Amino acid sequence: MTFDKNKVAKTLFDENVSVIMAELESGPQDSSTLSSTLGITETNIKTRLAYLIETGFVFESSNKFSVDSEKLAQFMENDENYKGVVDGLTELDSYLN
Helix, strand or coil: CCCCHHHHHHHHHCHHHHHHHHHHCCCCEEHHHHHHHHCCCHHHHHHHHHHHHHCCCEEEECCEEEECHHHHHHHHHHCHHHHHHHHHHHHHHHHHC
8 A cells, every 4th residue: 555654654743643652552442442541532533543544554443443563663664754863862862871
């Protein structure tokens, strides 16, 4: 599947999406649990994740959301913006330690 890399990156780094993605790091989550934990309606969660669902980074099945960790990791490894952030943080850490 072809997707807009910039749109995926923008979506992943959006603060409204990243809080949901952080909850999904530990594994699949029921939409009602996410809604309760984050104080966001189930509809709003699905709306915020829509592009990531469309592009296969997030799966939705039986009111559960999960992340394709392998696809996400591969995207992050190949994203120049992400590499720049990681390199910058690594360099900053080396100065601080």
